[in-house]
Amino acid sequence: MDMNQYDIEMMESNQHDCPNVRKGIHLLYRLMQAVNEQSDGWCYWVVPSKAANRLMKLLRTAGNVWYDTHGTIDDAELKAAITPIKAMVTRQKRIQARYGNTFEFDVEAALREAN
DSSP: OOOHHHHHHHHHHHHBSSSHHHHHHHHHHHHHHHHHHHOOOOOOOOHHHHTTHHHHHHHTTSTTTTBBBBBOOOOOHHHHHHHHHHHHHHHHHHHHHHHOOOOOOOOHHHHHHHO
């Protein structure tokens, strides 16, 4: 289930008990920002949101992401949900370079930033 920019911004502003939920939400938020800065925007470039679909579904299992959440996701679930995003970033760097464009996003840095 895709999330729009407002959904993601709302999640980022809420409190979430589980550190992995916070990491996943922050990663999604930073990815959305990177897409908005380097393309036509999150709502127009479907490749990143498609890669993040597994993460978006996983985050919804922690509770209603429009509010503070108390559910948890484990390390393995988070890692599995992040894998398609990492693959997309790697592919898009290569694809965009062929057209004289760039796409830069550091998944690990976004995860480290999460509080």
